[in-house]
Amino acid sequence: MPRVLGIDIPGRKKLAYSLRYIYGVGPTVALEICEKAKLNPDMKADDMQDADIQRLVGVLQNDYRIEGDLRREISANVRRLISIGSYRGRRHRASLPVRGQRTKTNARTRKGSKRTVGVVRGKEARSAVKAGK
Template identity: 55%
Template sequence: MPRVIGIDIPDKKRLEIALTYIYGIGRSVSNDIIARLKLNPGMRAHELTQDDIAKINTLLQNEYVVEGDLRRQVQNNIKRLVSIHAYRGSRHRAGLPVRGQRTRTNSRTRKGKRRTIANKKK
């Protein structure tokens, strides 16, 4: 398995898909990286040479915010919203949907498993 900026990417997948296993890289950024480094997007990740991996590492470290730095940045943004008592911050604190979705039904991802009235939180 090739290691790109400390993350093992799957070696059997095509390069444009394998790069998306890095937090902060989606399909469009992956395709952009491949185009800038003039790599073949259809090649498998295990076909990367050490030189190609080094090029990808330097490009990601210099041009993009990914992995730990991006996670830290997102957490700091949420902490800032909570600390200034913004509406979105209060929704984060309460564990409810932040972007205006309905909560009477749905929103199970944020609210968790349903509880009966007898098991109601006090």
């Protein structure tokens, strides 16, 4: 299991796929990285020599924002949206969908589990509920 920038990437898989274990690297970016580092995307990650790993690390550090830097940038952007009071910031603060999705139904991931609100009918039932509290 080669270690690239503190992240273990699976060694038995092809390099283009193994790079996707790094936060911020998807399929297209993984192929770009292989091309810039002059590495074969179809070779196994275990087959990389130390020089290959150094080229890979150089490309990742110089050309791409990944892992901690990317996470910090994203959270800073969300904090900025919240602080300026934009619509998107208010949606983030309220834990609601930000990109225009419907919320009458669905949106359970952002809203959390359902909270059922009970209705009590009749004076006797209402007084019994109040006495129970």
